[in-house]
Amino acid sequence: MRLERVGRRHGLRGRWILREVGLDLPAGALVRVVGTNGTGKSTLLRLVAGVDAPTEGRVTGRPPRTAYVPERFPVALPFTAADYLVHLGRVRGLGRAAARARAEEWLERFGAGEHARTAMAELSKGTSQKVAAAQALLAEPSLLVLDEAWTGLDTGARAELDAAVRGRLAAGATVVFVDHDPRRLAGEPSAVYEVRDGRVRERENHEPTRPAPGAPAGPAPGVPAGPGSRVPAGPGSGAPAGPGFRVPPTPAPRSATPPRPPNPAGPRPPRPDHRLRRPPPAPRRPPRRPGRRAGRRRPGVRRPHHRPHGGRGALGRAARRAPRRLLAHPSPRPRRRTRMTALLRYQTGLLLRSQRWLAPLLLYVAVLGVGISVGEPVLGALGLTAGALLPVTAWSVRICVTQEPPAARNVVAAAAGRGRAHLAALVTGTVLPVLVGGVAVLAVTATGNRRGVTALAAATAGLLAVLACALTGAAVGALVSRPFVRAPGWSLSALVLGSLLALVTTGSPAKHAMTALITGARTPIADPPWFAAAGAVLLAAVCAALACRATARLE
Numbered sequence: 001m002r003l004e005r006v007g008r009r010h011g012l013r014g015r016w017i018l019r020e021v022g023l024d025l026p027a028g029a030l031v032r033v034v035g036t037n038g039t040g041k042s043t044l045l046r047l048v049a050g051v052d053a054p055t056e057g058r059v060t061g062r063p064p065r066t067a068y069v070p071e072r073f074p075v076a077l078p079f080t081a082a083d084y085l086v087h088l089g090r091v092r093g094l095g096r097a098a099a100r101a102r103a104e105e106w107l108e109r110f111g112a113g114e115h116a117r118t119a120m121a122e123l124s125k126g127t128s129q130k131v132a133a134a135q136a137l138l139a140e141p142s143l144l145v146l147d148e149a150w151t152g153l154d155t156g157a158r159a160e161l162d163a164a165v166r167g168r169l170a171a172g173a174t175v176v177f178v179d180h181d182p183r184r185l186a187g188e189p190s191a192v193y194e195v196r197d198g199r200v201r202e203r204e205n206h207e208p209t210r211p212a213p214g215a216p217a218g219p220a221p222g223v224p225a226g227p228g229s230r231v232p233a234g235p236g237s238g239a240p241a242g243p244g245f246r247v248p249p250t251p252a253p254r255s256a257t258p259p260r261p262p263n264p265a266g267p268r269p270p271r272p273d274h275r276l277r278r279p280p281p282a283p284r285r286p287p288r289r290p291g292r293r294a295g296r297r298r299p300g301v302r303r304p305h306h307r308p309h310g311g312r313g314a315l316g317r318a319a320r321r322a323p324r325r326l327l328a329h330p331s332p333r334p335r336r337r338t339r340m341t342a343l344l345r346y347q348t349g350l351l352l353r354s355q356r357w358l359a360p361l362l363l364y365v366a367v368l369g370v371g372i373s374v375g376e377p378v379l380g381a382l383g384l385t386a387g388a389l390l391p392v393t394a395w396s397v398r399i400c401v402t403q404e405p406p407a408a409r410n411v412v413a414a415a416a417g418r419g420r421a422h423l424a425a426l427v428t429g430t431v432l433p434v435l436v437g438g439v440a441v442l443a444v445t446a447t448g449n450r451r452g453v454t455a456l457a458a459a460t461a462g463l464l465a466v467l468a469c470a471l472t473g474a475a476v477g478a479l480v481s482r483p484f485v486r487a488p489g490w491s492l493s494a495l496v497l498g499s500l501l502a503l504v505t506t507g508s509p510a511k512h513a514m515t516a517l518i519t520g521a522r523t524p525i526a527d528p529p530w531f532a533a534a535g536a537v538l539l540a541a542v543c544a545a546l547a548c549r550a551t552a553r554l555e
């Protein structure tokens with residue numbers, strides 16, 4: 001993974017927090033980032049994790065499975081610790097049973113097993129930090145970004161996190177971390193970068209180089225790296241010149257290469273700087289335990305380094321029931337569809353458990369209750385049913401887009417990508433009002449005065465109008481929320497104004513659909529608003545694409 005001339009500032013005219021950052025983050029590297037408060041360490045880690053996009057420059061080669069522990073982990077999530085971990089595990093592509101088993105395993109390892117069923121809001125700071133660490137380690141990431149992840153952990157949990165970091169490194173993952181305790185993993189980092197005055201510079205001879213996993217011991221502590229050490233970029237080096245940018249070493253002349261030992265099976269000469277090379281691949285299988293019959297192991301199946309013991313309660317039962325097959329494949333390659341389904345489930349869980357859906361639903365019911373009178377022609381009532389859904393959907397979309405605390409959003413964005421996480425919020429905020437509107441259409445059709453219009457024709461026209469209005473409302477909701485409008489006051493004002501305009505502006509799919517129904521109520525002929533529904537699908541798709549793209553690029 002590589003950062004090339006990366007810069008970050010907030011807002012068009014904000015000051016540059018980071019500028020001209022160039023970093024190589026090879027597989028198997030443990031990278032420490034240091035600096036005083038407010039210099040931009042967390043900003044750098046967010047860029048590395050992919051939860052923030054650079055204002056300039058580019059980040060390439062990010063490993064597919066990224067996990068991020070934010071500096072401040074949010075507790076204001078309406079889940080229990082275990083449920084949250086299961087959601088995150090599923091977002092990362094684990095099946096339900098495997099996600100439960102891993103949640104159990106990591107909570108136990110961090111000494112928080114008894115808090116599996118505790119609501120996140122009731123967790124102590126240290127325990128919620130354990131949940132934060134657990135979510136990152138659930139699916140064995142290939143890039144692990146830890147922003148002061150040890151803060152607040154007790155001694156045992158700190159040691160466990162140290163061990164987990166070493167485990168990931170041994171498996172070839174890249175780990176980037178910030179911790180204000182200089183003793184944290186002292187002597188082990190492959191490189192230490194200091195953030196100061198908006199620049200990132202590598203500290204030379206910071207501490208002993210961590211030997212690559214399985215490789216012979218590297219240079220002794222304090223011994224300067226040999227050929228291949230970092231040199232400042234200079235003219236003609238062929239690399240972008242910028243502070244902190246590490247230039248690949250000039251290959252030493254052949255004659256200067258130390259002779260290889262005559263026996264190819266013998267020990268290899270020590271590597272002067274393993275950071276510039278790929279570390280040797282992690283052993284595919286742990287050594288076989290003595291006494292175990294060879295025939296009992298299926299070839300190619302890895303055993304997890306830690307088998308959940310399955311404590312008491314539902315989680316324990318789930319862990320014991322978890323298919324061994326799932327646990328034996330610790331690095332699933334999640335399919336995109338699976339991830340999106342898991343994201344939708346997570347967003348729906350957030351919405352339903354937070355009860356924020358209650359206010360828009362009550363508004364909708366109230367408008368229908370006041371607006372629809374007994375004996376009114378059914379098509380007119382259906383027009384109101386559809387029209388009232390527009391602001392309700394815009395509101396619902398806004399709720400879904402803003403309901404997560406930023407740190408929780410970053411955790412999900414690291415796991416699934418910013419754009420996809422945003423799309424899941426938009427879809428969740430749209431689907432639930434559409435379902436409510438569909439039920440309302442059926443109820444109105446069943447009870448209304450049809451005046452010669454068949455129930456099927458009325459319901460079809462009503463459902464299409466509901467779709468047209470809900471999708472237009474979703475487009476409004478997407479445009480008046482993050483990332484386009486962030487301030488809550490402006491966002492709400494824009495929502496009200498945008499909804500009104502969408503209902504009365506000629507050419508709006510919602511207005512077209514409502515007009516078709518209200519005109520049909522006078523005739524009475526039910527003219528299904530197909531074009532309005534198709535136009536609304538197009539409008540919502542364009543607005544969602546714009547919002548997701550802007551989220552991925554701007555946030």
Ligand SMILES: Nc1ncnc2c1ncn2[C@@H]1O[C@H](COP(=O)(O)OP(=O)(O)OP(=O)(O)O)[C@@H](O)[C@H]1O
Nearest residue numbers: 010014017035036037038039040041042043044071
């Ligand atoms: N959303 C934001 N808008 C404007 N400025 C921001 C934003 N986020 C961070 N900053 C600024 O960026 C600078 C770097 O912040 P950052 O959190 O990266 O520092 P840090 O080195 O991690 O600090 P600490 O050691 O205290 O955690 C700070 O001056 C902060 O005020």
